[in-house]
Structure formats: C-alpha cells, structure tokens
Amino acid sequence: TIAAAADKAGDGVDINEDIFASADYRRHLAQVFTRRAIKAALQRAR
Known part of the structure; x- marks a missing residue:
C-alpha cells in the first residue's frame, strides 16, 4: 500500500539531525x- 511504502521511506537511511x-x-x-x-x-x- 501507499502507507506501507511511505513508512519504509525512512528505514535504512542515515538521517542527520541539526539545529x-x-x-x-x-x-x-x-x-x-x-x-x-x-x-x-x-x-x-x-
């Protein structure tokens, strides 16, 4: 589903945090x- 694909979008990606x-x-x-x-x-x- 679209929702499942969207949920996986951030998985396995190194997302940096800043100010x-x-x-x-x-x-x-x-x-x-x-x-x-x-x-x-x-x-x-x-």
Missing part, C-alpha cells in the same frame, strides 16, 4: 513526500 530539524522530523518528511510522490505518479498514470 534546524530533528532526525524524527526529517524521517516524517520523507514519509510525507514519498506518499505525495506515489499519489502524484498514480494520478499521472490514469
């Missing part, structure tokens, strides 16, 4: 952007 964003927040963003990209690709394919 601007925590690693957890960046992992969350990776999931959000992956979900959006998959949905956009599905829309274009239709």
